[in-house]
Amino acid sequence: MADHGERNVNYRNVNENPCNMCMPMGGILALKGIEQSMVIVHGSQGCSTYMRRHIAEHFNEPVDVGSSSLNEKGTIYGGEPNLRLALDNIIKVYHPKLIGIVTTCLAETIGEDIGRITDQYLRDREMDGFPIITASTPGYGGSHFEGYFFTLKRIIMQLTKATEKNNKINIIIPNMSPGDIRELKRILEQMNIEYVLCPDFSDTLDRPFSKPYTKISNGGTKLADIKEMGGGLATIQMGVTIDDAISPGKYLADEFGVPLYNVPIPIGAENTDIFINTLVKITGKVIPQSLHNERGRLLDGMVDSHKYNFFGRSVIFGEPEMVYAVAKTCLENGVFPVVIATGSQEGKLKQLLVAALTDAVEESKILVETDFAHILAASQEARVNIAIGPSDGRYLTEKGEIPLVRLGFPIHDRVGGQRLVSVGYTGTMMLLDRITNTLLENKYRSYRSSMYEKFYQKDMG
Amino acid sequence: MAMNNAGTIAERDKSIVIKGKNKKQLQCDTDSSAGCVSQRACVYCGARVVLNPITDAIHLVHGPIGCASYTWDIRGSLSSVAELYRNSFSTDLKERDVIFGGEQKLTDAIDGLMEKYQAKLIFVYSTCIVGVIGDDLQAICNAASQKYNIEVIPVESSGFIGNKSAGYRAAADALLRLIKPAEGIVMEKTNSINYLGDFNLAGETWIIQNYLRQMGIEMNVTFTGDSNYEALKLAPKARLNIIQCAGSMIYLAGKMEELYGIPYIQISFLGIEDTTASLRKIAAAVGDESTMAKAEELIRKETSRVEAIIKGYRQKLIGKKAAIYVGGGFKAISLVKQFREIGIDVVMIGTQTGRQEEYDTINNLVDNGTVILDDANPAELEKFMMQKGANLLVGGVKERPLAYKLGMAFIDHNHDRKHPLSGFEGAVNFAEEVYSTVCSPVWNSLIDKGIGSGVKCDG
Numbered sequence: 052m053a054d055h056g057e058r059n060v061n062y063r064n065v066n067e068n069p070c071n072m073c074m075p076m077g078g079i080l081a082l083k084g085i086e087q088s089m090v091i092v093h094g095s096q097g098c099s100t101y102m103r104r105h106i107a108e109h110f111n112e113p114v115d116v117g118s119s120s121l122n123e124k125g126t127i128y129g130g131e132p133n134l135r136l137a138l139d140n141i142i143k144v145y146h147p148k149l150i151g152i153v154t155t156c157l158a159e160t161i162g163e164d165i166g167r168i169t170d171q172y173l174r175d176r177e178m179d180g181f182p183i184i185t186a187s188t189p190g191y192g193g194s195h196f197e198g199y200f201f202t203l204k205r206i207i208m209q210l211t212k213a214t215e216k217n218n219k220i221n222i223i224i225p226n227m228s229p230g231d232i233r234e235l236k237r238i239l240e241q242m243n244i245e246y247v248l249c250p251d252f253s254d255t256l257d258r259p260f261s262k263p264y265t266k267i268s269n270g271g272t273k274l275a276d277i278k279e280m281g282g283g284l285a286t287i288q289m290g291v292t293i294d295d296a297i298s299p300g301k302y303l304a305d306e307f308g309v310p311l312y313n314v315p316i317p318i319g320a321e322n323t324d325i326f327i328n329t330l331v332k333i334t335g336k337v338i339p340q341s342l343h344n345e346r347g348r349l350l351d352g353m354v355d356s357h358k359y360n361f362f363g364r365s366v367i368f369g370e371p372e373m374v375y376a377v378a379k380t381c382l383e384n385g386v387f388p389v390v391i392a393t394g395s396q397e398g399k400l401k402q403l404l405v406a407a408l409t410d411a412v413e414e415s416k417i418l419v420e421t422d423f424a425h426i427l428a429a430s431q432e433a434r435v436n437i438a439i440g441p442s443d444g445r446y447l448t449e450k451g452e453i454p455l456v457r458l459g460f461p462i463h464d465r466v467g468g469q470r471l472v473s474v475g476y477t478g479t480m481m482l483l484d485r486i487t488n489t490l491l492e493n494k495y496r497s498y499r500s501s502m503y504e505k506f507y508q509k510d511m512g
Numbered sequence: 513m514a515m516n517n518a519g520t521i522a523e524r525d526k527s528i529v530i531k532g533k534n535k536k537q538l539q540c541d542t543d544s545s546a547g548c549v550s551q552r553a554c555v556y557c558g559a560r561v562v563l564n565p566i567t568d569a570i571h572l573v574h575g576p577i578g579c580a581s582y583t584w585d586i587r588g589s590l591s592s593v594a595e596l597y598r599n600s601f602s603t604d605l606k607e608r609d610v611i612f613g614g615e616q617k618l619t620d621a622i623d624g625l626m627e628k629y630q631a632k633l634i635f636v637y638s639t640c641i642v643g644v645i646g647d648d649l650q651a652i653c654n655a656a657s658q659k660y661n662i663e664v665i666p667v668e669s670s671g672f673i674g675n676k677s678a679g680y681r682a683a684a685d686a687l688l689r690l691i692k693p694a695e696g697i698v699m700e701k702t703n704s705i706n707y708l709g710d711f712n713l714a715g716e717t718w719i720i721q722n723y724l725r726q727m728g729i730e731m732n733v734t735f736t737g738d739s740n741y742e743a744l745k746l747a748p749k750a751r752l753n754i755i756q757c758a759g760s761m762i763y764l765a766g767k768m769e770e771l772y773g774i775p776y777i778q779i780s781f782l783g784i785e786d787t788t789a790s791l792r793k794i795a796a797a798v799g800d801e802s803t804m805a806k807a808e809e810l811i812r813k814e815t816s817r818v819e820a821i822i823k824g825y826r827q828k829l830i831g832k833k834a835a836i837y838v839g840g841g842f843k844a845i846s847l848v849k850q851f852r853e854i855g856i857d858v859v860m861i862g863t864q865t866g867r868q869e870e871y872d873t874i875n876n877l878v879d880n881g882t883v884i885l886d887d888a889n890p891a892e893l894e895k896f897m898m899q900k901g902a903n904l905l906v907g908g909v910k911e912r913p914l915a916y917k918l919g920m921a922f923i924d925h926n927h928d929r930k931h932p933l934s935g936f937e938g939a940v941n942f943a944e945e946v947y948s949t950v951c952s953p954v955w956n957s958l959i960d961k962g963i964g965s966g967v968k969c970d971g
Contacts, residue, residue, distance in 0.1 A: 064621040064623075066577060067600075068599055097671045100557070104909050111912075111916070117547045118547070122672055122674070134546065137546035161644060191605050266890070266891060
């Protein structure tokens, strides 16, 4: 993780309207993609409630997350009794197959050793072998983005064993919509590829309506599959921006010799080509005609919209991985990304963007560990006319009259964030249409009056 | 592991009673048990909810980013002038700050904010780790107060020092500090009242202010909906405090009575019955006969306007069963009466932070067999709503998807809502909202047994 020492130019005294959340939030999201899992947040009661509220509002799903509900006593004398009670109660009510424990600022600051506590707990309860994933995710240690990948790495570190080689490709994904995950799976199935996708919250955080209601929803990456990831044919990780220290794919490569292919999220024609070509390279499979057709339709649509898009000057913000993929998509369509921003740590984002922008017609402003006050100021200076990112970007609309295309997490002021599809050729087309139509809507809304004001003079008539 | 679904938690037993069945007294106002999946938030949340509607204040969270991030502009409080409160400021503490202390950073943050905004009032919220690493918030706030000659008020809201109620108290202490007149100054009483426990969600404070104006009563200041530094400073001038949200304000009201001789009465503007009773109570407390007459005139006018509308909804809703799970007790009590107005019985009722006397009132109000529970969790809500055959749930954001997954209607009664539920207007909105969710056609689509049974074709 990035060094927070004196050299860090992003260190500032006050953050004005945050563009990121905290580490345990990412940990919860990753753990929600594991089958029959429950999560306990080791800290005071509020942390889990705030995160549940945020997640519930985005996904429109019940999000049950336990808390060790640390009080004053636990803070002074240690939180072990609280954490043990939390484990007892969660097991009693939910009967999970796996429990993930993520920590908070409070637990880390008072020095809780959750590894030792859970080992002792399992021994005392005679539950040897029951998987409890522990992840140290202090809120001051990074954003939800780093928390997500770090927890995912911990999941794999604690579940994956050296096994026989198999024919499956490990697909490691960042935080994306359940709709996107389903689209990825459709592409993989279209190409007849055996895979383990982790974490898979396409059902757990977007479950179909059915009766009776179950406290833990079906779906999620199977524990047996995670166990065998060490024997995978290769790992494709959509994590080009992350540091090696939090890279689950790097761990699988180092520990089990599984070849790692780090690719961008397949949003955009080129990024999707990279993904598909990587699949072909690993498996030797033939690309089906249906996928060629999808690509052809995307190219056709890109041409149809290119003139409208060329007047787009975008600000892109959110989690680094998403920001990078969308910036590339904007670049290939002429929606020039004049401001590219994340509240998360820099990772490899900046160096990748600098490379991608080498031949750009204009300079882009890149902001990392930033906040919305800075994003707004940079956007206004760069005469941005479209914003792409999560709902908090409505601040840019309200203060700077910049229309917002909602993408990423969280989307809490509109419905359907969990269903947005933006990956693959077809998903890219859907995202691009949303961008183009927003530009058009904005133009058509004002062009009559703006032309009138600009050109009409009274004595003309 | 056993796969039965009925796991219950022993320590929760005391917090659940069934009216008429158990003689025991409900246990409330205790810390949440670990692993119970409580719906409660924390001390900081309680404090922020109460103080955030103060429109011209800088709300600065001293802590890591999460606390400020999860509370940025998600509330529906409206302002007539300033917009500063809609920003979320944080000292964004990082690892090195936790190790070396965050005091200098806080001082620098205040300096930076003052340069940009020149505010008269800053609230500095303490978060969990500030309570542990021992930053001296008092000293830093005092120094900044003196430097800028403004109010910089620390809010003791470290998450682990209690539950949401402790946050209400921390907010009240901050408010008491704010309204304290300068040494030697005695404020003259005016014939006005303070309105406590309304946060101007979707303009609710304004609705009530209009009512009082029509009755010839002057509202001094609201705690804290659409309030500001100047107005709050004059709070001791009022001759009466009326309290709506008692959970968050009763402590403050008691202190104001003690310090400034302002008596208080509890009122509620949720539902026609409570709104009407409250207007009469206020008129009787501060007015003369003409005030009473104006109150009656207002009540008559408004009731005749909304009665027919409510009656229309009642006919469509009569016999339905409601479950209530909300933050505070006053709201729960009013909701029972409000549901009766539209022909609906309450079969389950609970709160996050209700007080003993509020639960006593609830117990007297509801029918035998009604489940009453404090600090409930999703498993309990699910269990009792299904057991009692509830048709709808009233709650907040976290409860909404649970209701929907159970195929149940839902009413948003939280701080995020964008429509007023107070007064006569609010009563109509409420009835309309209940109707819109209970009588929506979508529920019909859930009845069939799958695609096969729903197929309609010509052949």
